[in-house]
Amino acid sequence: MSYEMRRRFWATALIVAFFGLWEILCLALQVSDLVLPRPSQVFATLVDRFPVLVPHIIQTLWTTMVGFVLGVVVGVVIGAAIGVSRTAYDTAYPLLIGFSSIPKVAVVPIFVLWFGSGSVPAILTALAMCFFPIVVNIATGLATTEPELEDVLKSLGASKLDILWNVGLPRTMPFFFASLKIAVTFAFVGSVLSETVASNRGIGNVMMSASSNFDVPLVFAGLFILALLGVALYVAFSLIETRVTGWATRRQDFTAA
């Protein structure tokens, strides 16, 4: 069996074992489904209620993606601005760190106060959650360009823009994609967070109302959906990453392409 096959086999085995153990322990210890429903019950609920859940899934996915895209734009612009200049880097960093240390739960009520409940606070919370890792990675990528290479290019008469375009940005790509994978899961956390606090739609809202009705299997169904969506988005960005920045991981198949 190849390494790749073995890896996949064991990853799958671990997931199956996790749910198997959960199911068995619940049965053996006779745990009430009001406390912890068995995975089989959760899956049954998921299949049963799926048509009702679809609009909520779409809502969460939509606000997450809009927040994420805006977060990428904001993150790239700020990251590039502070990455090209040492002074800007040192000046802006304390403020950015201060902002990123604020628990985002705390800003949701403010967004609700300004924009009412619904999609807008969800988008903004997603944005606020996800832009910081992008800023840090873009700035670091740009700030660590080899000085010798800059000298070579400058002696050729290259402008700052030439250097940014031909060296700075391409070498930032691996950092950028690494941050995208983190950012997209953060964006998810942001939008769900906002939905649980103030919204009448979305997975976060479904889970809140289900828990107040003691519909615990539905709460867990919501969790499963969130986990699945998170994995799906992570995988999507990993695939794009390997296509664009295969050079950074020295992949043989990148060379062949």
Added chain:
Amino acid sequence: MLTVSQSTKSAPPAVELSQAAVSFGRQESTVVALQETSLRIADGEFVALVGPSGCGKSTIMRLTAGLLQPTKGAVIVGGREVSAKALRIGMAFQNPTMLPWLTIERNVMLPLKIVKPFRSEYRAKKNGEFRDRVRALLADVGLDKFANHYPWQLSGGMLQRANLCRALVHEPSLLLLDEPFGALDQFTREELWGTMQSLWMKRRPTVLLITHDLKEAGFLASRICVMSARPGRIIDDSAVNFLRPRTVEMTFEHDFVALNQRLRELIIDARSETAIQGA
């Protein structure tokens, strides 16, 4: 001892430092990196600059490249005072700094993407004329089979060959080499001396080579300048008249060894001077 080779007097110099000095900082805390230094390099000459470490060799190179402005005096390259914008210079450092996301061919082509007048034609010619030119250059250094490889697939010596190609691809009138072979093992280094020599004999660029390998200087250069310890100035300037193409075997012959020893003593003296000053 000062021997100036004949060629520097007749033709207009490719590079001229006249009383150029560099210092950093202000007033009391001033650090002099380079004392008033004059150096003329004739068109097509291969000059090696040797000296103890930290003596300002790299400062001279950065001055010549227009990356640094002299505090005093003037630096004239190709008949004009330097500023990085106007020059056509090729540079290679000890670190080959190939871009890891580009193939060797594209890496070598990079200057054509930036330097005028090539940059305006880059799009149209990158898969035609420019590629042929890069391929020919890579063939000269024995890398033609590796044009489509990525930098991490090549050895240190191969990367340094590619680095030389990148420094030469835009046909610079002046080539600046800052210890380009410093990080290589003995045998690879000797091999690359041969490569460098044949590149120079074929294209005849003006070269300023900075090195602390005296054998390397003797093998490659047509003139060797020795610098004193910091703050640097040129204390010896002598022509090297061994026949070309030179071979590694020649470096064991009497005349070559004698030259090496003379240079060595000069540098040892220069070093001990600072040791006394420092004590």
